[in-house]
Every structure is written in structure tokens, then in C-alpha cells.
Amino acid sequence: MELMNEKKFGFGCMRLPLLDKEDPTSFDYDLINKLFDMYLEKGFTYFDTAYTYHGYHGEEGVRKALVERHLRDEFQLATKLPLRDFKDSCDMERIFNEQLSNCGVDFFDFYLLHNMGSNVFNKCEKYGAFDFVAKKKAEGKIKVVGMSFHDTPELLDKILSKYTDKLDFIQLQINYVDWNQPNVNACDCLEIANKYNKPVTVMEPCKGGTLVNVPKEAEKLMRDYNPNYSIASWAFRYAASQKGVFRVLSGMNTIEQVEDNASFMQNFEPLNEEEMAIIEKVTKIINENTAVPCTACEYCTHGCPKNIPIPKYFSLYNSIMRTTDSFSSQMVYYNNIAINHGKASECIGCKQCESACPQHIKITTHLKDVVEKFEKIALFLLEKFKKDKIS
Structure with missing residues (x-):
């Protein structure tokens, strides 16, 4: 041809x-x-x-x-x-x-x-x-x-x-x-x-x-x-x-x-x-060294009812999974993005993102991983900081 x-x-x-x-x-x-x-x-x-x-x-x-x-x-x-x-x-x-x-x-x-x-x-x-x-x-x-x-x-x-x-x-x-x-x-x-x-x-x-x-x-x-x-x-x-x-x-x-x-x-x-x-x-x-194989095509974000910037969160998640010394800086980015977008914890599990994903990533599952790293651990560290400051 x-x-x-x-x-x-x-x-x-x-x-x-x-x-x-x-x-x-x-x-x-x-x-x-x-x-x-x-x-x-x-x-x-x-x-x-x-x-x-x-x-x-x-x-x-x-x-x-x-x-x-x-x-x-x-x-x-x-x-x-x-x-x-x-x-x-x-x-x-x-x-x-x-x-x-x-x-x-x-x-x-x-x-x-x-x-x-x-x-x-x-x-x-x-x-x-x-x-x-x-x-x-x-x-x-x-x-x-x-x-x-x-x-x-x-x-x-x-x-x-x-x-x-x-x-x-x-x-x-x-x-x-x-x-x-x-x-x-x-x-x-x-x-x-x-x-x-x-x-x-x-x-x-x-x-x-x-x-x-x-x-x-x-x-x-x-x-x-x-x-x-x-x-x-x-x-x-x-x-x-x-x-x-x-x-x-x-x-x-x-x-x-x-x-x-x-x-x-x-x-x-x-x-x-x-x-x-x-x-x-x-x-x-x-x-x-890669936790989530996301290519950031953003097909998953089209029509997300909670306006969750999925690729951006996955990029931050991959960054902290590659090294142990990047958590604080990635947390800053996460919080800044979340000001005008939905947090990972706001996912309702509709899975429209998964049907659109060219990589066939189990997005809703990985968003829970993001929550664990950027929301639950962050909350724990914040509470610990407050206690340490009081004591």
C-alpha cells in the first residue's frame, strides 16, 4: 500500500x-x-x-x-x-x-x-x-x-x-x-x-x-x-x-x-x-515505578459529574509513589487543584470515566488510592501536627 x-x-x-x-x-x-x-x-x-x-x-x-x-x-x-x-x-x-x-x-x-x-x-x-x-x-x-x-x-x-x-x-x-x-x-x-x-x-x-x-x-x-x-x-x-x-x-x-x-x-x-x-x-x-498507567488524555474528565481532574491526581499519585521525599510538595499541588475541582473522595462511582478510558484503567479504584494518600494521610498528619503543637 x-x-x-x-x-x-x-x-x-x-x-x-x-x-x-x-x-x-x-x-x-x-x-x-x-x-x-x-x-x-x-x-x-x-x-x-x-x-x-x-x-x-x-x-x-x-x-x-x-x-x-x-x-x-x-x-x-x-x-x-x-x-x-x-x-x-x-x-x-x-x-x-x-x-x-x-x-x-x-x-x-x-x-x-x-x-x-x-x-x-x-x-x-x-x-x-x-x-x-x-x-x-x-x-x-x-x-x-x-x-x-x-x-x-x-x-x-x-x-x-x-x-x-x-x-x-x-x-x-x-x-x-x-x-x-x-x-x-x-x-x-x-x-x-x-x-x-x-x-x-x-x-x-x-x-x-x-x-x-x-x-x-x-x-x-x-x-x-x-x-x-x-x-x-x-x-x-x-x-x-x-x-x-x-x-x-x-x-x-x-x-x-x-x-x-x-x-x-x-x-x-x-x-x-x-x-x-x-x-x-x-x-x-x-x-x-509506575502505580497508575495514565497518559493524561483527559477523556475520562468529559462529563464527570463531580468535575474531578483525574489525570492530574494520578500524576501526583505516581510522583509520590516513585519517591518517598515528594509527599509534601505533591500535597500542595493536590490542595491547590482541589480548590476549583472535585476531590478524589467526591467520586460517586458512576464509572463513566472507566468506559471512556483508552487505557482501561480501573479509575474508581485508583481514586480511592489517591484518597488514602492525599486526604486520609494528610488529615492524620494535620491532626498530629495540632496535637504536637498543643503539647
């Missing part, structure tokens, strides 16, 4: 730079424009956004920074149909037309069924989502049809066995930590995609940035092998080295990140055996 002609990397637009980290729509256009322009100057063209990104304003941000500033033939644009959001067949049409307007284009180079899984598959069959994207392709409003997938290899096999003629490629979460993780099954899912000869785009190669900030012991292994390699480059090259992968997405927030990624993706070289062996050791170290 033509998609497999060369290794490429795409610009993932799920985490664009912001002026205010608390406002997902406060785009830092000065910086975004520079990042997009440099990426294009490096010879790359693929931008990946979605209807739901940045509080449902991600497509608008890409339009202003990319579409309104560059000729249409200078870039390739990918966006996605929100499978949780559409109500029926007519609603898919409405959303699609809205997306064309949001992005300011007449067609999409790539269009994906977004976050396919067991929670939405029956809905997609009921309302003909696969037929819908095939129809739009026939009309010339989509050039290439794909599907981003977060579920079991068995479901992927089932979908491809029924709809292989309607899907040109698959987007999978592939990184060295998730390669054999049972909640992601990256290796087995890639094997299924290869079985049906579906080229693969990789999302989350750095697992939401967690594979950039690896434990010191793991970082040393990488630096000792080659001090000139960035930590991120190991993750990207690992993903791009896999059979069937034709593109790896990167959410870039700095000029340095664009320069670094381009440096090893322009003339891509797969990992060698020695490097793969180092990755195995690094993976073991990371697994031993």
Missing part, C-alpha cells in the same frame, strides 16, 4: 501549547504557529486533530494556526468522528459538516472513527458508522479512512474481518511499556493489523510524556549507550521500528522537540538488537 512507502512522523494536536494550563482553549498561537511552520519546513506534512480535543475547540485551533496560514496542498489534515458523541445517523452528518467548517477545509486527507472499543462498537453498527465514512470517501470528502483503536485484539480482529474493505489504516497505541501490557495489548493488536495488511499509525509513542521523564536508573542506561540520543528518541524509534508502522505521531510543545524528532525521523534507522535489549531493561524499571 502507498502509505507504507517511507517512515514518517506526524504532528499530534491533542496537547497544543496553551497560555493558561487550566483553559484548554487558550491557544498560544505565537508558539503553535512557529512549531507548525518549523515542522513543515523540515519536510513533514501530517497534522492529527479530533473533534473532542481541547474542549471541542482543537479543530478550530488547527484551522487558525495551519489552514488559514498555509496552502491546502502543503499539508495533510486528519481528524476523527467522535463515537461517544454522535446520537444517530443524521447526527454523524451534522458533526462531519461541523468539522469541515471547524477546520476550514472542503475535504479531509485522513478521517478516523475515534476511540473504537467495545463500548461504542454496537452503536457504530446500529447507525452505520462504517458505511458513513465509506460514503464520504466515495464523495471525495475523505481521502483515506482509518480507525483509532483502544481495545482487545479479539475485537480488532472481529471488526477487520467484517469491515476490512472500509478501513485503509489503523491507529494504535504502541510504546515499549505497553507492548505486552494486558490492558493495551499493543503487540497483539499490531499483529492483527498486519494480518489484514492494514498500515498502522502510532499514537502515544511516549505514553503521554511519561517515557520522556523516566526513572534515573533507566535514563542512565540510555545515556551510557549514547549520550547524544534524547530519551524521547528511544520511544519514537521503538514505535517506528515495528512491522507495519508507517507513521508515528508526536505532540510537540517546543521548538527543541520539533528539531529533535526531525533529526532522527528524517533519515530513520530502526533500533538494533543492543538497543532493543536496553529497552527491555528500561521497561522493567519503569513498570516497577
Whole structure:
């Protein structure tokens, strides 16, 4: 297939730079424009956004920074149909037309069924989502049809066995930590995609940035092998080295990140055996130091009845689980966040977050762990402090 002609990397637009980290729509256009322009100057063209990104304003941000500033033939644009959001067949049409307007284009180079899984598959069959994207392709409003997938290899096999003629490629979460993780099954899912000869785009190669900030012991292994390699480059090259992968997405927030990624993706070289062996050791170290495998995609927060900032709490929880000397500082962050958001203890157990989580994390269970660390222990220490002060 033509998609497999060369290794490429795409610009993932799920985490664009912001002026205010608390406002997902406060785009830092000065910086975004520079990042997009440099990426294009490096010879790359693929931008990946979605209807739901940045509080449902991600497509608008890409339009202003990319579409309104560059000729249409200078870039390739990918966006996605929100499978949780559409109500029926007519609603898919409405959303699609809205997306064309949001992005300011007449067609999409790539269009994906977004976050396919067991929670939405029956809905997609009921309302003909696969037929819908095939129809739009026939009309010339989509050039290439794909599907981003977060579920079991068995479901992927089932979908491809029924709809292989309607899907040109698959987007999978592939990184060295998730390669054999049972909640992601990256290796087995890639094997299924290869079985049906579906080229693969990789999302989350750095697992939401967690594979950039690896434990010191793991970082040393990488630096000792080659001090000139960035930590991120190991993750990207690992993903791009896999059979069937034709593109790896990167959410870039700095000029340095664009320069670094381009440096090893322009003339891509797969990992060698020695490097793969180092990755195995690094993976073991990371697994031993990560309590909750959250990528901070924030899908879980959409519609949370208690406005609980789940990824932020999990990030703080992971931080204190990695080291014993970070509790006090992480507690400050927790309390500051909780001023304008729900506390972990306010979770009502509705589990809408778990049905939306691409990582299939048992969120409500882990929120109880957060409560134990940041609320119960904190209360105990506060009471102890008061007693010690009185005595």
C-alpha cells in the first residue's frame, strides 16, 4: 500500500501549547504557529486533530494556526468522528459538516472513527458508522479512512474481518511499556493489523510524556549507550521500528522537540538488537515505578459529574509513589487543584470515566488510592501536627 512507502512522523494536536494550563482553549498561537511552520519546513506534512480535543475547540485551533496560514496542498489534515458523541445517523452528518467548517477545509486527507472499543462498537453498527465514512470517501470528502483503536485484539480482529474493505489504516497505541501490557495489548493488536495488511499509525509513542521523564536508573542506561540520543528518541524509534508502522505521531510543545524528532525521523534507522535489549531493561524499571498507567488524555474528565481532574491526581499519585521525599510538595499541588475541582473522595462511582478510558484503567479504584494518600494521610498528619503543637 502507498502509505507504507517511507517512515514518517506526524504532528499530534491533542496537547497544543496553551497560555493558561487550566483553559484548554487558550491557544498560544505565537508558539503553535512557529512549531507548525518549523515542522513543515523540515519536510513533514501530517497534522492529527479530533473533534473532542481541547474542549471541542482543537479543530478550530488547527484551522487558525495551519489552514488559514498555509496552502491546502502543503499539508495533510486528519481528524476523527467522535463515537461517544454522535446520537444517530443524521447526527454523524451534522458533526462531519461541523468539522469541515471547524477546520476550514472542503475535504479531509485522513478521517478516523475515534476511540473504537467495545463500548461504542454496537452503536457504530446500529447507525452505520462504517458505511458513513465509506460514503464520504466515495464523495471525495475523505481521502483515506482509518480507525483509532483502544481495545482487545479479539475485537480488532472481529471488526477487520467484517469491515476490512472500509478501513485503509489503523491507529494504535504502541510504546515499549505497553507492548505486552494486558490492558493495551499493543503487540497483539499490531499483529492483527498486519494480518489484514492494514498500515498502522502510532499514537502515544511516549505514553503521554511519561517515557520522556523516566526513572534515573533507566535514563542512565540510555545515556551510557549514547549520550547524544534524547530519551524521547528511544520511544519514537521503538514505535517506528515495528512491522507495519508507517507513521508515528508526536505532540510537540517546543521548538527543541520539533528539531529533535526531525533529526532522527528524517533519515530513520530502526533500533538494533543492543538497543532493543536496553529497552527491555528500561521497561522493567519503569513498570516497577509506575502505580497508575495514565497518559493524561483527559477523556475520562468529559462529563464527570463531580468535575474531578483525574489525570492530574494520578500524576501526583505516581510522583509520590516513585519517591518517598515528594509527599509534601505533591500535597500542595493536590490542595491547590482541589480548590476549583472535585476531590478524589467526591467520586460517586458512576464509572463513566472507566468506559471512556483508552487505557482501561480501573479509575474508581485508583481514586480511592489517591484518597488514602492525599486526604486520609494528610488529615492524620494535620491532626498530629495540632496535637504536637498543643503539647
